Amino acid sequence: MPERLWRKPLDAEKVIKPKAEIHIFKDQCKECGYCISFCPMKVLEESDEINARGVHPPRVVDESKCIICGFCTSVCPDFAIFVTEKNSKEKPIQ
Amino acid sequence: MTRKGIVLEGVHFLNGDVACAEGAIAAGCRFFAGYPITPATEIAEHLAQRMPEVGGIYIQMEDEIASMAAVIGASYSGLKSMTATSGPGFSLMQENIGLAVMTEAPCVVVDVMRGGPSTGQPTMPSQQDVMQAKWGSHGDYEIVALAPCSVQEMFDLTVEAFNLSETYRVPTMVLADEIVAHMWEKVVIPPAEDIKTVNRKKPNAPPDEYLPFMPDDSLVPPMACFGEGFSFHATGLTHDEHGYPKTSSSEVQQQLVRRLCDKIRLNADRIIRVQEVMLEDADVVVVAYGIVARAALSAVRKAREEGIKAGLLRLVTLWPFPEVQVAKYAEQAEMMIVPEMNYGQLVREVQRAAKETPVRFLSKLGEEPHTPMEILESIRRRDQ
Amino acid sequence: MIEETTIQTSAHPFSKYLRSAMMPHIWCPGCGNGVILNCFVQALDELKLDLDKLVVVSGIGCIGRSAGYTNTNSFHTTHGRPIPFATGAKLANPELEVVVISGDGDLFAIGGNHFIHAARRNVGLKVICANNFNYGMTGGQQGPTTPLESSTPTSPYGSIEHPFNLVHLAAASGATYVARWTTVHVRNVTQSFKKLFQKKGFCFVEVITPCPELYGRYNKMRTGLEMMDWFKRASRIEHFSDPSKAEITSDRIVVGEFVDMDRLSYEKLLHEKIAQINEKALGKVK
Numbered sequence: 001m002p003e004r005l006w007r008k009p010l011d012a013e014k015v016i017k018p019k020a021e022i023h024i025f026k027d028q029c030k031e032c033g034y035c036i037s038f039c040p041m042k043v044l045e046e047s048d049e050i051n052a053r054g055v056h057p058p059r060v061v062d063e064s065k066c067i068i069c070g071f072c073t074s075v076c077p078d079f080a081i082f083v084t085e086k087n088s089k090e091k092p093i094q
Numbered sequence: 095m096t097r098k099g100i101v102l103e104g105v106h107f108l109n110g111d112v113a114c115a116e117g118a119i120a121a122g123c124r125f126f127a128g129y130p131i132t133p134a135t136e137i138a139e140h141l142a143q144r145m146p147e148v149g150g151i152y153i154q155m156e157d158e159i160a161s162m163a164a165v166i167g168a169s170y171s172g173l174k175s176m177t178a179t180s181g182p183g184f185s186l187m188q189e190n191i192g193l194a195v196m197t198e199a200p201c202v203v204v205d206v207m208r209g210g211p212s213t214g215q216p217t218m219p220s221q222q223d224v225m226q227a228k229w230g231s232h233g234d235y236e237i238v239a240l241a242p243c244s245v246q247e248m249f250d251l252t253v254e255a256f257n258l259s260e261t262y263r264v265p266t267m268v269l270a271d272e273i274v275a276h277m278w279e280k281v282v283i284p285p286a287e288d289i290k291t292v293n294r295k296k297p298n299a300p301p302d303e304y305l306p307f308m309p310d311d312s313l314v315p316p317m318a319c320f321g322e323g324f325s326f327h328a329t330g331l332t333h334d335e336h337g338y339p340k341t342s343s344s345e346v347q348q349q350l351v352r353r354l355c356d357k358i359r360l361n362a363d364r365i366i367r368v369q370e371v372m373l374e375d376a377d378v379v380v381v382a383y384g385i386v387a388r389a390a391l392s393a394v395r396k397a398r399e400e401g402i403k404a405g406l407l408r409l410v411t412l413w414p415f416p417e418v419q420v421a422k423y424a425e426q427a428e429m430m431i432v433p434e435m436n437y438g439q440l441v442r443e444v445q446r447a448a449k450e451t452p453v454r455f456l457s458k459l460g461e462e463p464h465t466p467m468e469i470l471e472s473i474r475r476r477d478q
Numbered sequence: 479m480i481e482e483t484t485i486q487t488s489a490h491p492f493s494k495y496l497r498s499a500m501m502p503h504i505w506c507p508g509c510g511n512g513v514i515l516n517c518f519v520q521a522l523d524e525l526k527l528d529l530d531k532l533v534v535v536s537g538i539g540c541i542g543r544s545a546g547y548t549n550t551n552s553f554h555t556t557h558g559r560p561i562p563f564a565t566g567a568k569l570a571n572p573e574l575e576v577v578v579i580s581g582d583g584d585l586f587a588i589g590g591n592h593f594i595h596a597a598r599r600n601v602g603l604k605v606i607c608a609n610n611f612n613y614g615m616t617g618g619q620q621g622p623t624t625p626l627e628s629s630t631p632t633s634p635y636g637s638i639e640h641p642f643n644l645v646h647l648a649a650a651s652g653a654t655y656v657a658r659w660t661t662v663h664v665r666n667v668t669q670s671f672k673k674l675f676q677k678k679g680f681c682f683v684e685v686i687t688p689c690p691e692l693y694g695r696y697n698k699m700r701t702g703l704e705m706m707d708w709f710k711r712a713s714r715i716e717h718f719s720d721p722s723k724a725e726i727t728s729d730r731i732v733v734g735e736f737v738d739m740d741r742l743s744y745e746k747l748l749h750e751k752i753a754q755i756n757e758k759a760l761g762k763v764k
Contacts, residue, residue: 025490030507032702038662055507074520074664077505077512079490125570127562146755151569151748156595160562163555163592167535167566170553171574175566193556320533320551320567321574327497327546329554338500339546339554 019086020066024057028080031055035072035081041065044072100148101286110248110275111136111178114204114268115144116283117252118176122291123202124150125175127164129157129183132216133272134206137178158183162190162203169199170328172319174256178204180272181223182213184230191265192231195354197328198263198307198315200294202255205267206275209460218461219272221384221435227267228413234351236358238365239267239413241383245279251410257292258365262357263314269412271435273385273463297324307350308335313357362414369408370419372398376405378476379427381420381444383409385463386433393469404473412440417447424448431456431472433464495519495529497549504543508702510661510687511541514608517664517685518579519548521671533567533576535560537584539615540689541608544579558588561596564603572745575604575675582609583621586642590622597651597680602743604674605682607644610689618692625726629696644684645721649737654679656721656737660686660709663733670735679743686731 009015022043029051036044036058043066047059058081060066066083073082101120108116115137118126126145128138138154145152151168155161158179165175179187184205194201207223209215227239238258240251252268259266295316297304306326309315315335318324331339332347340346358365369387372394373379382390387408397404407423409416420443424430430448432441433456441455456472458464496519505511522529529550536545538557545552551574555563560578568576578585585593585607596603612630613619619632623644627636648656655677657670667685674681688694688705699705709731717734724732 023490028502032508034508034513034702034706037703037706071664073491074516074668075513075661076516077509078502079492079496079512079516082490084491125566127566146752147759149752149756151752153565153569153748155562155565156591159559160565160592160595163559163562164566164569166555167553167563167568168570169566171567171570173570175570189556190559193559197553321531321571323530325529325549325551327552327554329546330556331554336499338497339543 018068020063020068020083021086022060022063022066022083023081024059025080026057027052028078029053029055029057030078031057032077034075034077038071038075040069040071041067101283101289103283103285106281106283107278108245108281109136109278110242110245110270111206112140113245113248113281114178114252114270114275115140117249118202118256119144119148119150120249120283120286120289121174121253121256122293123174123176123256124148125165125168125173126150126152126177127155127161127168127175128177128179129155129161131180131183133208133275134178134180134204136275137204158186159190162187162194165201166190166194166197166199169201170320172322174200174260176202176204178206180206180208180216181210184223184226188230191237192233192235193330194265195231195235195237196330198317198354199265200259200263200317201265202252202259203265203267204252205269207269207271215460217272219385219435219463220459221271221386221439224269224412224436224439227269234355236355237265237267237413238262238358238411239269240410241269241412242274243384243387243408244274245277246281248274249281249283253289253291257290260292260294261314262361262365263294263317264358269384271384301325305335306337307333309353309357313353313360358414363418365411365414366416366419367410368416368419369406369410371406371408373405373407373423375403376423376426377403377428378431378473379405379407379423380431380433380469380473381407381409382433383412383440386435389464389466390433390469392466393473396466396470397473400474402473402476409440415443415447417443420444420447421449424451427451429454429476431469433458433469435459435463492516492519492523495522495549496547500546503547505540506691508688508690509540510610510685510689510702511544511608513661513664514541514579514606514667514685514687515544515547517667518606518671520668521675524668525672525675527575527675531574533564533574535564535567535576535578537580537589539581539584539613541579541581542584542615558584559592560584561589561592561603561605565596565601568602569745569748572602572749576602577604577606577674579606579608581614582607582611582623582644583613586622586644586647594647594651597648597653597682599744600652600654600679600741602678602745603680605680606671607682607684608687609644609684610687610693612689612693614689614692618689618696625728628693630693631696641726643722643725645724645736648682649721652680652741653682653737654739654741655681655735657682657735658684658686658724658733660713660731660733661688662706662709662713666733678746679741686726
């Protein structure tokens with residue numbers, strides 16, 4: 001059970017919460033639903049738009065809630081979604 | 095037996111299986127995967143001892159199917175590889191022989207033919223696997239098969255089998271019979287520097303431009319192996335030059351299947367070897383291979399002494415079938431006689447190539463090959 | 479690399495491990511094979527493995543197509559034969575890392591004999607089994623891991639065959655590393671895949687994966703999510719429990735590592751012996 005912060009951490013001003021950037025390759029999605037279902041922060045939901053495969057890709061509800069756990073990146077069978085840290089000093093592998 | 099380095103050079107008294115094993119080593123074979131089966135077991139046993147001496151690998155796999163798969167794997171890792179078996183094992187290997195053909199893996203398969211079908215007569219000779227060598231696996235394909243007739247040829251033709259398999263990236267069979275494999279004769283093994291060996295052609299394109307199944311002018315693609323810096327994919331599925339499966343394209347299937355066959359068919363004149371004895375003016379031509387050819391030679395000589403213009407066409411290469419040579423002598427001869435230790439296999443090819451010329455088939459099954467007298471009788475009765 | 483740049487959004491971080499000419503893959507929506515491939519390339523990425531020395535060998539089946547998707551040396555063999563092929567390749571060049579990725583039918587029905595002997599010999603192969611409880615490629619027929627009473631096209635009245643317990647089979651045959659996960663446990667799958675490259679000897683990871691189009695559809699789990707729900711609900715992590723008691727049932731899937739030991743690998747023993755004998759033989763020559 002997650003602890004609720006009942007007081008402010010001493011270094012709260014110094015630590016910057018990483019910002020997530022969620023990339024979705026809409027036309028690669030097959031609507032399996034894994035990313036939406038397994039996201040711990042419920043950041044994704046099924047969109048209304050239809051992609052090239054005739055199904056609904058996910059869409060981001062609130063990118064600020066994402067904790068960059070990377071579960072969606074790993075569980076997507078189609079390499080259609082991945083998350084990176086915005087303005088990170090690290091360049092992603094090409 | 096003295097061992098002077100890797101090649102067993104010198105004059106030796108050996109049995110056919112051992113000569114075959116020594117031929118493999120002389121050719122540069124450094125991987126053997128097999129399974130014991132009479133009458134080829136001696137090849138495995140001899141190599142179990144000799145391979146580590148020359149720094150090579152011997153492994154006894156759990157069955158012949160695994161043996162053939164391991165041979166292809168080792169070939170793709172860069173080693174010259176072989177296996178040895180007899181009829182029942184040869185049947186098991188057929189699917190993976192097809193894989194070797196499709197992935198163009200150089201390898202040698204020795205089949206010491208014994209009485210069949212099925213378990214048959216394990217200790218008796220035959221020539222009953224000849225058609226299977228060509229047609230055993232499914233689909234259209236070509237392989238090369240050689241038939242030694244002496245212990246010396248067990249050595250020489252095994253070396254040649256490796257050279258052919260490396261040149262054409264095709265599984266090459268050595269179709270011996272149990273007699274040639276088990277008899278003991280004098281073998282002269284030249285020094286290593288006098289034995290011609292051929293290695294597979296390597297790519298001359300850089301890794302990012304390399305196409306694993308793009309043939310050059312000889313219709314044979316240069317071969318990269320695992321770990322050499324060329325990252326490639328090979329599959330038993332119909333594939334294009336990249337090696338990627340293309341199972342829905344008729345064009346790719348046409349090109350691939352035809353090339354796999356044509357690389358042997360169009361190079362047949364460079365692959366085929368025959369021995370022509372007293373054929374210049376022959377009326378009766380005996381077409382034989384393997385141990386039977388030796389009895390045929392004796393019969394033909396005796397026939398000449400009796401004034402009959404007989405000649406022997408000994409087939410050293412069984413596949414691709416020497417139809418040009420057979421057709422040539424069929425045209426000049428009045429009849430052809432084909433003695434085989436089976437109930438009608440290569441004789442069909444002879445009949446096809448001989449066209450109008452009558453072909454008489456002498457079948458013999460069981461322990462003994464044809465005697466020279468039996469063949470001579472048939473030559474004498476050529477008008478009947 | 480430390481640089482102040484913005485992230486390039488066009489390429490997936492693992493795209494360099496995949497053959498772009500072959501993508502997208504042929505697998506169905508929700509197929510767990512894609513998850514296994516994803517975790518595999520992620521493991522390669524985290525380890526920064528030398529791809530030139532990696533050989534991926536696969537058999538026939540849906541998961542068998544994965545050899546064509548990885549951007550490494552790869553070979554797609556005949557049905558049931560990736561393990562003996564891999565044995566030949568590994569022994570001929572022990573520097574290679576040889577991974578076998580195949581399915582439950584290919585590895586344990588037609589290929590069963592090869593599996594137990596390679597494990598017995600302890601050849602240094604890394605075997606990844608995508609267990610989807612049926613023969614997916616040919617239409618969902620029953621296989622050696624199909625649970626009892628399952629409905630498949632070749633067991634329309636319910637399967638009466640008891641399935642294999644793969645981790646028990648692997649452990650009993652002598653594998654030095656045996657683990658089972660499901661595609662829900664993506665992190666653990668990736669960690670186990672990484673472990674494969676750190677161990678010598680014969681290693682085996684079973685990944686239970688959804689086949690929603692076939693096994694799922696025939697057995698009242700029409701979507702991938704329903705199958706993943708089953709995995710999530712029924713699995714419990716019990717490291718180093720007794721593999722013989724780890725049979726899969728509808729409400730119990732034991733996952734975790736079962737075996738993690740060290741035993742001299744076949745290729746090491748073989749090459750040491752060859753070196754000894756070779757030296758001795760050459761010594762006699764001089």
